[in-house]
Amino acid sequence: MARLSIEHVSKVFSDRPGEVQVVLNDVSFDIEDGEFVCLLGPSGCGKTTLLTMMGGFQEPTEGQICLDGEPISGPSPERGYVFQNYALFPWMTVEKNVAYGLKFQDLPEAEKKARVDAAIEMAHLTEHRKKFPIQLSGGMQQRCAVARALVGRPKVLLLDEPLGAVDFQMRELMQNELERMVQEAGITVVMVTHDVSESVFFSDRVIVFGRKEGEIVGNVTIDLPRTRDRSSEEYEHYVSHLTNLLRDAFKGASIK
Amino acid sequence: MENRDRTIRVPVNGDKKKARKMFLMNVAVMGGLCVAWFFAARAIGKPLVLPDFIETMKEFLTAWTNKRTMRNMGLTLKRVLTGSFYGLVIGSVLGLIMGYSEKAMSLLSPFINSLRQIPIMAWVPLSIIWFGLGEGPTIFMIFMAAVFPLIINTIAGVTDIDRNYFNAARSMGADTVSIFRDIVLPGAMPGFLTGLRLAVGSGWMSVICAEFIATSSGFGYLMIEAQERMQTAKLYALMIMSAVVGYGMDQLIRFIERRVTSWRFKDGKA
Ligand SMILES: Nc1ncnc2c1ncn2[C@@H]1O[C@H](COP(=O)(O)OP(=O)(O)O)[C@@H](O)[C@H]1O
Ligand SMILES: [Mg+2]
Numbered sequence: 284m285a286r287l288s289i290e291h292v293s294k295v296f297s298d299r300p301g302e303v304q305v306v307l308n309d310v311s312f313d314i315e316d317g318e319f320v321c322l323l324g325p326s327g328c329g330k331t332t333l334l335t336m337m338g339g340f341q342e343p344t345e346g347q348i349c350l351d352g353e354p355i356s357g358p359s360p361e362r363g364y365v366f367q368n369y370a371l372f373p374w375m376t377v378e379k380n381v382a383y384g385l386k387f388q389d390l391p392e393a394e395k396k397a398r399v400d401a402a403i404e405m406a407h408l409t410e411h412r413k414k415f416p417i418q419l420s421g422g423m424q425q426r427c428a429v430a431r432a433l434v435g436r437p438k439v440l441l442l443d444e445p446l447g448a449v450d451f452q453m454r455e456l457m458q459n460e461l462e463r464m465v466q467e468a469g470i471t472v473v474m475v476t477h478d479v480s481e482s483v484f485f486s487d488r489v490i491v492f493g494r495k496e497g498e499i500v501g502n503v504t505i506d507l508p509r510t511r512d513r514s515s516e517e518y519e520h521y522v523s524h525l526t527n528l529l530r531d532a533f534k535g536a537s538i539k
Numbered sequence: 540m541e542n543r544d545r546t547i548r549v550p551v552n553g554d555k556k557k558a559r560k561m562f563l564m565n566v567a568v569m570g571g572l573c574v575a576w577f578f579a580a581r582a583i584g585k586p587l588v589l590p591d592f593i594e595t596m597k598e599f600l601t602a603w604t605n606k607r608t609m610r611n612m613g614l615t616l617k618r619v620l621t622g623s624f625y626g627l628v629i630g631s632v633l634g635l636i637m638g639y640s641e642k643a644m645s646l647l648s649p650f651i652n653s654l655r656q657i658p659i660m661a662w663v664p665l666s667i668i669w670f671g672l673g674e675g676p677t678i679f680m681i682f683m684a685a686v687f688p689l690i691i692n693t694i695a696g697v698t699d700i701d702r703n704y705f706n707a708a709r710s711m712g713a714d715t716v717s718i719f720r721d722i723v724l725p726g727a728m729p730g731f732l733t734g735l736r737l738a739v740g741s742g743w744m745s746v747i748c749a750e751f752i753a754t755s756s757g758f759g760y761l762m763i764e765a766q767e768r769m770q771t772a773k774l775y776a777l778m779i780m781s782a783v784v785g786y787g788m789d790q791l792i793r794f795i796e797r798r799v800t801s802w803r804f805k806d807g808k809a
Binding site (some may be wrong): 335338359360373374383386415416435 | 803
């Protein structure tokens with residue numbers, strides 16, 4: 284059984300009366316245990332909407348999303364979520380932010396403390412643990428957000444463009460850090476991105492969305508050893524293949 | 540990546556220099572105004588309208604050691620604190636409820652929005668009928684002046700909280716009570732403190748007016764008295780005093796603001 288299964292999911296917004304917007308229409312795919320899957324697509328195509336439904340923050344209009352066969356009906360610590368802007372609580376220190384990920388779990392205090400320490404260590408934030416988010420660089424904030432999402436040992440990690448706001452020079456560095464943290468945790472990951480190279484760097488599989496209604500225009504397995512060499516020929520090959528898929532989708536000539 | 544922290548200190552130093560320059564400018568402007576006053580008073584020669592600068596300064600300085608003045612000042616401050624305290628309790632509770640629940644918002648906001656259109660001074664006659672002359676109407680008026688800025692800014696404080704903070708907390712298993720305690724309260728704190736500043740400020744401004752009318756003690760009463768006795772220099776001195784005290788209270792609340800929400804500042808200190 285798939286770890287996460289997206290089953291005929293549709294999402295329609297009708298905020299304003301008489302106006303309906305079909306963002307996703309009958310989307311289905313599976314994600315296996317331990318897989319790292321990127322949802323790649325142009326911005327506005329519904330990636331965040333789909334991911335928030337996996338997070339349980341909103342519900343599909345039709346269809347369902349199942350985790351280990353159980354339909355998702357709301358947010359839960361089973362699914363760690365890293366928001367596009369990280370959503371670290373600004374009034375809590377690094378330490379308190381990470382500890383919040385365990386606060387509502389039924390564990391002995393000593394165990395909680397050990398896990399928080401380990402997560403902070405993994406995020407290389409030990410010497411910054413008493414700082415507030417505003418005092419951290421973008422990279423540290425991102426690692427803190429990932430540590431907070433992982434500390435509760437969720438079954439899947441959901442990442443919404445975790446590097447979307449990062450400038451180009453920092454990006455590769457932060458990609459390496461994120462890769463390290465995720466591989467160390469050995470967890471199923473779904474990550475949203477619109478950056479082709481980023482999807483090749485991280486993914487076991489890239490699901491490519493077109494422009495309209497969450498239409499899937501490609502489902503590409505990336506068969507490269509980790510940590511991936513961005514300058515290798517195969518890497519380049521995947522990048523151009525995915526770029527072409529996206530370009531064709533833009534032209535409207537979808538490839539099934 | 541890490542050396543970002545170090546770069547923060549540069550603008551801080553720059554800010555300090557700027558602040559000192561700003562301070563010197565302020566002093567210069569102030570000095571200029573005093574000099575202008577000094578000569579203008581001599582030129583006009585009507586001490587009832589514009590009293591002699593030196594005499595006013597004498598009044599101003601001696602007022603701080605004058606028992607009667609200080610006793611009335613204390614009375615007024617106590618009224619402001621009492622009225623603001625009621626405003627704080629009711630304003631923050633209403634603000635939190637209205638910010639948190641859309642139902643409460645649509646239920647209460649027309650009521651609150653029309654009440655706050657009534658000028659503060661228009662409450663004077665009614666509050667005298669309700670409470671009689673003395674403390675009652677004065678404190679009520681301060682309350683009315685303080686409560687609306689608190690409600691409005693606390694609402695803004697709650698609604699300004701990033702929706703994703705709620706989602707994040709829920710995805711970590713937080714229940715409603717925890718979300719209220721861990722997200723809503725600290726998240727609304729900056730807005731609430733802004734409201735508190737405005738509330739105490741407008742409370743201070745309206746207390747003096749209230750004391751003109753509704754009572755025979757307090758700082759505002761001393762002003763009316765000085766006016767009636769044609770002690771214009773004293774009146775000026777009292778007005779400057781009320782500005783100084785108001786400014787001092789504002790600075791105090793700003794200090795508290797920095798302390799309580801130090802997480803909003805990069806240097807993390809008050
Ligand atoms: N709550 C909402 N109400 C109305 N429309 C929405 C809402 N959330 C998203 N949308 C619309 O859905 C579309 C997809 O948005 P989103 O999922 O954020 O795209 P992506 O993450 O791929 O850039 C956009 O056109 C957006 O305007
Ligand atoms: Mg998005």
